[in-house]
Structure formats: C-alpha cells, structure tokens
Amino acid sequence: MERIKGMAFLKEVRFDWSKVKNRERYPFNIPAFNDIQSLCMDRNVVFLVGENGTGKSTLLEAIANACDFSTISGGRNHLLVDSRGDFSLSDIIALSWFPKVEKGFFLRSESFFNFANYLDDLAEEFGGNVYAPYGGKSLHQQSHGESFLSLFNNHFQRKGIYLLDEPEGALSPQRQLAFLRIIWELESAGKAQFIIATHSPILLSYPNSMIYCFDEEGLKQKTYQETEHYQLTKDFLNNTELFLNKLLR
Template identity: 55%
Template sequence: MFLRRIELQRDNISSYNQYPFSIPSIKNLDQLDLHNKVTFFVGENGSGKSTLLEAIADKCEFNTAGGGRNNFYEVDASESSLGDYIRLSWLPKVTNGFFLRAESFYNFATHIDTLGTGPYGGKSLHHQSHGEAFFSLFSNRFRGRGIYLLDEPEAALSPARQLAFLRILHDLVQEDDSQFIIATHSPILLGYPEAVILSFDNGEITEIEYEETDHFQLTKYFLQNREKFLKDILEEE
C-alpha cells in the first residue's frame, strides 16, 4: 500500500454551504484511513464518492479529466474544487498510476491519438468499441507499482468483461504491489475478496460489508423475485 490517509484541511474552509463542502459525506469528513490495497467507494449519485476520488487524483497530479502525470490536455469542468483542501499521507509515495474517469474517456482517447504513441491493443482507442477501449487501457497502460483511481470502470464493461477486469486487478495487486481506489455501482466488482467498501450514504463515510451494500441486496432481490419486482414497479399507480 502507498496511500495511507486522506485528511480534510478544515482550517482552510471558509464555508460549508457551497459545493463540494455542502455534500454531507464531505462536510463530515475529518480523516479517512486506508488499510487495504483495494478500496471501493459506493453510494448514490451525488453522495460525494466521485468528488473525493477526483480530488485524490488532483493531489496525485494526475489529469483530472483522465490520465496520468504526463497526460496534458484540457476538458471543460475537469478541475477539482476539493483537491486544494485535502492532504494525502503516503508510505512510500509513488508517482506511477492513472485516473480513469469514464465520462471523459473519449477526450483521453483523442489526446492519445494526438500524441501518436501508446499501443493500446495495436490500434487507436477510437477504433475500438467502448468496452474494448477500456480493456485495452487496463491491459496495456496499468503496469508496475502504482496507484490506480477508477471512476465507474464498469460503465463500458459487460458482466463477463467485469470478471476479466477483476483478474487484471488481482494480478496487479498481487504481483506488482499496486493499489486501487474504485468508485463503482457494480455488484460484480464489489465482490472482489477482502476489499474494503466505504459507503458515502447517510451523510458520512463508513465501512460496510459486501452483503450490506444496496448493490448486492437490490440485485439479489431482483434476481430472486424478478416477476414480482417488475410487477410492483410497472403496475404501481
């Protein structure tokens, strides 16, 4: 493990009434200790998980639109408003890594094309399907000891590809001593063994078990009661 602690520098915050400090999970954050090579951020949209992940990427000096330290390009609204207010504690500090931001991956692919470098599966990321491009990134760019910050990597991955991604993640963690922090809605990814799951719901960041996540409970209920579930939703007045 490399990143050990995230602290909110409260003395530098003038007001908690403005974004992102108005987000309950951020407002109530003092420090967050990380004690596992794989940490998942979960929570409803707007709960703050992507906001904090982006701030970590900013402090790592990764491009907050997606990329590593050496990917220089600009995307509207890609700056992190929280990055200036957190402190990261490392042991040891690493500079290798990557920030995947699913919503702006197209811009990263365009950036790579302008460089004319980077064999991502032997062809331009734009000449691959969305899922293939994601997987090419995982397979070719994620190398060696590093910290990898992923915001909803399942966005372009089929269930089978998500399982294959877990194998890549596992190899990087076990063989290359890498660290992952992943914001996700995927019950498949959340099932990675011995990972720490941090929930951003209920106004604070708390560690929960896999079976306690809404992702697991809702998916399990749906699969076991599909007809009743759909009838209740589609026929309610």
C-alpha cells in the same frame, strides 16, 4: 483463493477544514464529508459507492488532482486540461503515502473519449509508438469495452495507483469478471493500488477490499453483503417477477 499480499501505497486521506471559509459551499457541504477528519485507504482495493451526487466521484477527482493526474483521464504526463469541474476539495486534503508512488492513472468513463482523441493527436505528431502502452493501436479502433481492457492489460502493468470512476460503464458483465482477474494479478503482485467509484455489484465482490458507502447520513465503511447494491441485486434476482409486478402495474 491464493494470493500474495501486496502493499497499499496510499495509506490515508486527511482533511484540513481550517482552510475552508464557507462550509455551506459546494463541495464542502456534501453530507458524506461532514465532520470527517481522515479516511483510511490502507487496502490494495478500495471501493467508493453511493447514489449520484453523494460525493464519491468528487472525492476520487480530488485525490486524482492531488496526485497531479489529468482529471479528464490520464496520468502525470498527460496534458489534458479540465475546465468543467470544481476541484477545490483537493486544496484541503493531504495524502499520506508509504511508499510514495508517482505513477498511476485516473480513468473517468464519461470522458475517456477525450483521452482517446488526445492519444490520436500525439500519435499523429510523434508516431504510432505512442499506442504501445495501450495495446498498440488507437483506442478509437477498439470498442469501448475493448479499449478499457486494453488500457488495464497494458498501461496498468506499471507500479502505481489507479483511480477509476465507474469503469463498469464500458464493461459487459463478462468483461467485469475479466477485470476482476486483472485487478487480482496486479494488486496481489504488489504492483497496484485501486480506488474505484462504482455501482457494480460484480466489481464490489472483489475479496479483501474496503468499501466506503456515501449517503445523506455520512460516510460509512460496510461489508459487501451490507451494501444496498448487493442486497437489491440479490433480492431482484431472487424475486424478479414480484419486483416487476410492483414496478410495472
């Protein structure tokens, strides 16, 4: 696959544990963060994978908060207040950039509805031009998957860092493949760096990416074929009847 090598903007996430008074308190007690001092992010596409509760979304939220992005969904200029989360992990991380970028977006699949409402409120006050970076119309007038791809195809054209929390939640397998193409077009042109928390073996297949796996034993970098997502999906598709006979008897 021909590609132009782009440049990752965020190079490293560093942890300063001297700022933590109680390591037994959440989120500092998440096993994946034990003894971690820094995390290399020097790749255009970085995936965070693991079971729910292992810390991948917590880290992604902390990075978004450190970037001053809305942690509901949005970028620096979106004034959505998130009062439901604990973002104290962002107080002990430092982001190392080269070059520094300030534009970007944090997408949380589960609260994207709130962001769509926010845009509608802005459009009511300032007019329909508010929708221009999002496909020209309300995100509520599009299906969930269509609104995601509309966001990716329009708003993500600006040079920046894009933090996505389980984007596959709104994307069919076919649209996940379309999203892989969007990632390729943006990152290979040097326009974007993506950090994506996901469960999708389709998205994880993206070439030349970096994959971090979160579990109770810590945080490890793995190849695509080494991930449980790949291995389990492959085994299931190759032995569907055997799997179902064991599960459903």
